[in-house]
Amino acid sequence: MAGVVDRIPDKAGIQHQIMLPWSKAFQMTRENIFVRFGRSVITASGIFLGTAFMSAVFFGGAAAAVKANLDLRQGITPQAAEMQARTIWLVTMSLVVATVGIVNSMLMSVTERYKEIGTMKCLGALDRFIVRLFILEALLLGVLGSVGGAVIGTAAMTIMWIGRIGAKNTLVAWVTPAVQLGGKPIQLWVCVVIGVLIGGILSALAALYPAWRAAKMPPAAALRSEF
């Protein structure tokens, strides 16, 4: 048996002897999301609702501008400035609420897996493998949730505004600047894409702290926890 005389390799060698390839981590994460589908839906729905709301607000801003014949490209009128301030305020709030939601469900999701984390560490997982698995899971859920939210949010608003300002004007709204950032007008669809990216990144960040804390626990303590 090889194990009997195996010595611990030196610093350079050991990095190649304990590993979790990204492909395998991705596969484990994907299975985890499907097997714990209910939990995944709850985690993703926080960011889903946040992004849906955010897209709707952006859309509303752009469509209202089209309706009022305002164009952010032609300098900011007091009316446009007020509308923009309101848009940014609503979007910020929706993202804050969504982030609190994800942090909360990631904390739950990590806590109920303490025992699993302890077991993985017994099997030779490094702390960073655990963090990697949770970040990957949160990132996937965040991207899925925010893409879904953006699609549903803009679809709902498109239908609504077609009724109000007609199909042609609604299409115009799509390429109309929704906000102005640092003097640069940003078109609606760019705002939505940026929103989706922020959604994914925020949920990965939300997982970072709980995952890191759980990974750092001594395995004995993680295994003792009952859930």
Next chain:
Amino acid sequence: MTASTGEATGGSVYEYIVRTKDLAKYYVMGGQEVRALDHVALDIRRGEYVSIMGPSGSGKSTLFNMIGGLDKPTKGTVFIDEVDMAQLSATELAWLRCRKIGYIFQTFNLIPVMTAIENVTLPMVFAGLSTDEALDKGAELLKVVGLGDRRDHKPTELSGGQQQRVAIARALANDPAIILADEPTGNLDLRTGKEIIALLKRMNEEKNVTIISATHDLKMIDVSDRVVWIRDGKIERIEERADIEVNVGVMEGEES
């Protein structure tokens, strides 16, 4: 996978695979210091089957955690193959857990979302085996523990005894030198418990794995080379197999 002795593969081989020196673990509970382990000196020989016996709360699980590098002692040292565990970095400790030690728990601790084969191959993934190699070896190990036909079952679809068999196969994944078992029969009925003990003994003999089991299951005495009795965090006495042979008959009689 043929079982060969350490000498055959070359390299340095020590007589004692695990040594603890003046090992102590103190907890503070409600402002009071609890000495879960105190002055424990224990030498375990390569290839031995050692049972650590004692009532619950005697410190045997704490000793299990210290030997397995799952928790840090308050004082004293644990040597695995003459390497002081306290000196190891996090990566080295993970390497040790991955390749040198196999763990078995009372509550099986299989990953609930993974199938039997995925559970068994997880340590192999960490050890860098390719997927094909891992699947072959995992299937082989499941056959060895008698679960060749259950490879794609999830833990919830397996009985307690079957789950523990998967856990044993997983513990053997990277051909460890030591298997640490914490109350491996604690959640099993009498007959299943006996089967699990027999399986552990078979692995001990066939693969020359050192088995260290914390338990209060008297059935375990029968297969043990040595029994370490622990009480109040201290080693009460260590009995060699020859000394306990007489008692076993009585205990077996009580149970059946």
